Amino acid sequence: MSTPNVFDRSLVRRRLSRALKAGYADFLLVRAVEDLQERLSTVLRSFSQALDVGTPTPAAADALRRGGLAERVVRLSPTPEPGHVLGDEERLPFSGERFDLAVSLLALQSVNDLPGALIQIRRALRPDGLFVGALLGGATLTELRQALTQAEAEMEGGVSPRVAPFADLRDIGGLLQRAGFALPVTDTDIVRVRYANAFALMRDLRAMGLTNALSDRRRTPLKRATLMRAAAIYAERFADPDGRVPATFELVWLSGWAPHESQQKPLRPGSAKMRLADALGVKEGDPSPPEKG
Numbered sequence: 075m076s077t078p079n080v081f082d083r084s085l086v087r088r089r090l091s092r093a094l095k096a097g098y099a100d101f102l103l104v105r106a107v108e109d110l111q112e113r114l115s116t117v118l119r120s121f122s123q124a125l126d127v128g129t130p131t132p133a134a135a136d137a138l139r140r141g142g143l144a145e146r147v148v149r150l151s152p153t154p155e156p157g158h159v160l161g162d163e164e165r166l167p168f169s170g171e172r173f174d175l176a177v178s179l180l181a182l183q184s185v186n187d188l189p190g191a192l193i194q195i196r197r198a199l200r201p202d203g204l205f206v207g208a209l210l211g212g213a214t215l216t217e218l219r220q221a222l223t224q225a226e227a228e229m230e231g232g233v234s235p236r237v238a239p240f241a242d243l244r245d246i247g248g249l250l251q252r253a254g255f256a257l258p259v260t261d262t263d264i265v266r267v268r269y270a271n272a273f274a275l276m277r278d279l280r281a282m283g284l285t286n287a288l289s290d291r292r293r294t295p296l297k298r299a300t301l302m303r304a305a306a307i308y309a310e311r312f313a314d315p316d317g318r319v320p321a322t323f324e325l326v327w328l329s330g331w332a333p334h335e336s337q338q339k340p341l342r343p344g345s346a347k348m349r350l351a352d353a354l355g356v357k358e359g360d361p362s363p364p365e366k367g
Contacts, residue, residue: 083185086287094131105263106179107179120145122146123146124138124146126148126178128162128163128182130152130282135149150166152181163178164185170197171198173203175203176203176205176206180210181209183241189253193253196253201334202334202336203331204330205328205332206329207327208326208327210325210326211242214324215279221308225304243324247260254332255330255331256332259328261326261327262326263325265323267321269320271309271319273305
């Protein structure tokens with residue numbers, strides 16, 4: 075089966091390039107880089123060859139170098155950058171088992187084939203190599219999504235796709251396993267940013283290159299009346315007592331290891347040394363849970 079073409083990948087790169095030239099709004103990326111450094115600081119090993127997969131700016135690669143977290147960092151950049159490899163997160167131009175660390179921040183939410191991208195990242199890792207990534211999750215921009223949907227339905231009698239269908243946390247762990255990662259871990263970080271109004275949020279989205287790049291987007295601009303109604307709905311439904319409006323960004327973190335014989339493995343069925351009933355302190359067949367003292 076062919077992969078659904080959800081995103082216009084060339085438009086994604088053009089929008090990001092425009093944002094970088096105009097002044098990239100990096101507040102989410104700064105938070106993600108700090109979190110990445112903290113997560114890697116708990117890994118008691120050093121990395122010789124690291125790969126940055128598509129992070130919008132060199133911030134993650136620079137942090138790996140400055141912090142001594144990796145001896146050498148190769149950056150796959152989504153836009154032209156001196157000294158870096160220009161490439162696509164869906165088509166990694168590297169041979170297999172080359173890196174012992176791969177990271178990707180705020181990039182993988184806009185690929186059409188996320189399972190395929192994860193498989194390529196796993197194949198680029200040496201056995202026992204680590205992948206750590208963060209992408210925008212399903213709760214991202216929930217307020218804006220609701221306001222635009224209601225406004226378009228009221229003003230134009232129909233709804234067109236405006237906000238990307240971000241991945242759900244519950245699905246990510248399964249995708250890591252499908253991609254062949256061992257010991258997969260996922261968690262989420264909810265970031266709420268307050269704005270003077272919905273238009274200030276939209277300016278930040280443009281400055282992050284996150285404006286609508288869906289393949290099925292409507293080609294005509296949103297009507298001014300519809301846009302004004304969406305801003306009004308946003309304020310009516312979500313404004314704080316001081317009049318400012320919140321915007322939700324969900325950062326879904328995922329990590330996994332390229333399989334290696336030294337890693338922990340689940341016990342084989344029937345190999346347990348103690349019965350579950352004995353461990354719980356109940357008689358076998360007794361449905362009642364143990365009482366807490």
